[in-house]
Amino acid sequence: MNGKLYFALAYLLLGPIAGGxxxxxxxxxxxxxxxxLGPPILQPFYDLxxxxxxxxxPVNRIQVPFVASHLVFAAMTGxxxxxxxxxxxxxxxxxxxxxxxxxxxxxxxxxYGKIGAxxxxxxxxxxxxxxxxxxxxxxRVTRAFDFWGIAASGKPLALMLPGIFLGFCLVLIMxxxxxxxxxxxxxxxHQELVKGLTADLGGPALGLVELAHWYESVYLYGLVLLFWxxxxxxxxxxxxxxxxxxxLVDNATARLKWGMTLASAWIITxxxxxxxxxPFYLGRLP
Amino acid sequence: MSASRSANAAPEPRARxxxxxxxxxxxxxxxxxxxxxxxxxxxxxLACLTPVYDAERFGCIVTGDPKQADILLVTGSVNxxxxxxxxxxxxQMPEPRAVVAIGACAYSGxxxxxxxxxxxxxxTVIPVDVYVQGCAAxxxxxxxxxxxxxxxxxxxxxxxxxxxxxxxxxxxxA
Numbered sequence: 001m002n003g004k005l006y007f008a009l010a011y012l013l014l015g016p017i018a019g020g021x022x023x024x025x026x027x028x029x030x031x032x033x034x035x036x037l038g039p040p041i042l043q044p045f046y047d048l049x050x051x052x053x054x055x056x057x058p059v060n061r062i063q064v065p066f067v068a069s070h071l072v073f074a075a076m077t078g079x080x081x082x083x084x085x086x087x088x089x090x091x092x093x094x095x096x097x098x099x100x101x102x103x104x105x106x107x108x109x110x111x112y113g114k115i116g117a118x119x120x121x122x123x124x125x126x127x128x129x130x131x132x133x134x135x136x137x138x139x140r141v142t143r144a145f146d147f148w149g150i151a152a153s154g155k156p157l158a159l160m161l162p163g164i165f166l167g168f169c170l171v172l173i174m175x176x177x178x179x180x181x182x183x184x185x186x187x188x189x190h191q192e193l194v195k196g197l198t199a200d201l202g203g204p205a206l207g208l209v210e211l212a213h214w215y216e217s218v219y220l221y222g223l224v225l226l227f228w229x230x231x232x233x234x235x236x237x238x239x240x241x242x243x244x245x246x247x248l249v250d251n252a253t254a255r256l257k258w259g260m261t262l263a264s265a266w267i268i269t270x271x272x273x274x275x276x277x278x279p280f281y282l283g284r285l286p
Numbered sequence: 287m288s289a290s291r292s293a294n295a296a297p298e299p300r301a302r303x304x305x306x307x308x309x310x311x312x313x314x315x316x317x318x319x320x321x322x323x324x325x326x327x328x329x330x331x332l333a334c335l336t337p338v339y340d341a342e343r344f345g346c347i348v349t350g351d352p353k354q355a356d357i358l359l360v361t362g363s364v365n366x367x368x369x370x371x372x373x374x375x376x377x378q379m380p381e382p383r384a385v386v387a388i389g390a391c392a393y394s395g396x397x398x399x400x401x402x403x404x405x406x407x408x409x410t411v412i413p414v415d416v417y418v419q420g421c422a423a424x425x426x427x428x429x430x431x432x433x434x435x436x437x438x439x440x441x442x443x444x445x446x447x448x449x450x451x452x453x454x455x456x457x458x459x460a
Contacts, residue, residue, distance in 0.1 A: 046345055050356075055381070199350075
């Protein structure tokens with residue numbers, strides 16, 4: 001029990017460092033894939049330092065509390081995951097974090113922010129069924145609803161649940177704001193709708209959103225690791241290959257329209273996710 | 287000119303240039319605005335921000351939001367319609383900020399200077415920190431302008447910090 005608590009505490013303290021490094025490696029790798037030098041690995045930290053040392057100049061008074069709540073709940077999602085909390089509860093906290101960001105975008109009154117917020121809601125509609133199906137799949141195989149219980153099962157989850165894992169990669173692409181699903185906002189220089197979701201969020205407010213994104217990317221990495229946790233070699237190679245493929249897809253695909261986003265996400269959820277569960281529930285698999 | 291003066295303090299200027307080189311703003315986010323004229327320079331800006339010229343290696347991110355931008359890249363000349371827009375964009379950018387005026391039109395109106403509607407260069411509306419020459423400007427010189435603006439930005443940030451420290455003591459909680 002104490003071990004889990006320390007792990008959650010370490011996540012809270014070191015999560016931003018790991019998340020920033022992940023973002024830095026991501027940007028470097030993207031640059032190399034495009035045949036250029038790219039920014040230093042520590043660039044995300046330079047960006048964050050600049051944003052947080054700016055004068056706070058919000059467009060209204062409610063924006064910053066919304067963004068701060070987004071950060072708190074994004075960090076809390078990870079803390080609950082690594083404390084061994086019930087994963088079903090965690091879905092609600094994760095959704096709440098997303099909703100606060102949407103509210104912050106709606107509150108600005110910027111038309112770009114509003115469209116970005118609309119699209120973020122569509123993204124949430126697109127990925128939530130797959131998140132729930134992932135948990136159902138993980139529970140069916142391991143009979144556990146918490147991070148450490150699932151990790152302790154020692155089963156090759158990525159191999160037993162290939163469809164579920166594929167669907168989870170879809171969630172990952174959406175949460176990490178990668179093409180082809182970066183419809184609400186994007187990290188790249190080619191931007192959508194000015195800045196979409198984060199339009200009119202300036203200085204420290206944007207810094208908090210970035211920090212929350214790093215917390216998110218760390219617990220998402222933890223969840224990817226969960227699928228590959230049956231032996232050390234798989235735990236290293238699996239997530240690395242997954243992230244490389246996601247960055248490759250990000251560079252090789254164009255952004256989809258919102259209708260296609262929703263349709264393709266739900267079709268893949270249905271085909272790969274539900275398809276993967278059918279043999280477990282109707283067949284003779286244990 | 288410096289040879290005789292710096293005879294007994296030779297390492298000092300070199301140390302200063304090194305410090306200057308390090309003192310480039312590490313995260314200069316860009317916003318670009320195309321005032322009037324032929325758009326040639328704006329096309330060059332777009333070229334210079336693509337992966338080919340790799341502005342991201344200096345930490346640049348192109349943002350469409352002036353509230354998130356540090357450096358404003360402007361091309362073209364000012365007229366009665368785009369002057370207020372330009373001024374508005376600049377006013378929304380937080381301090382410290384830098385302005386790079388790109389091309390002959392942004393300097394003086396260029397070949398359009400004598401047109402009935404052209405008021406002149408960018409400096410008629412907002413203060414300019416760096417001028418990039420050319421008609422149209424080359425992507426390499428635009429990148430050079432961005433890096434120089436990043437240096438100016440670092441200087442301004444330092445000045446702003448010193449100012450705040452002084453102001454904070456003087457005004458006492460204001």
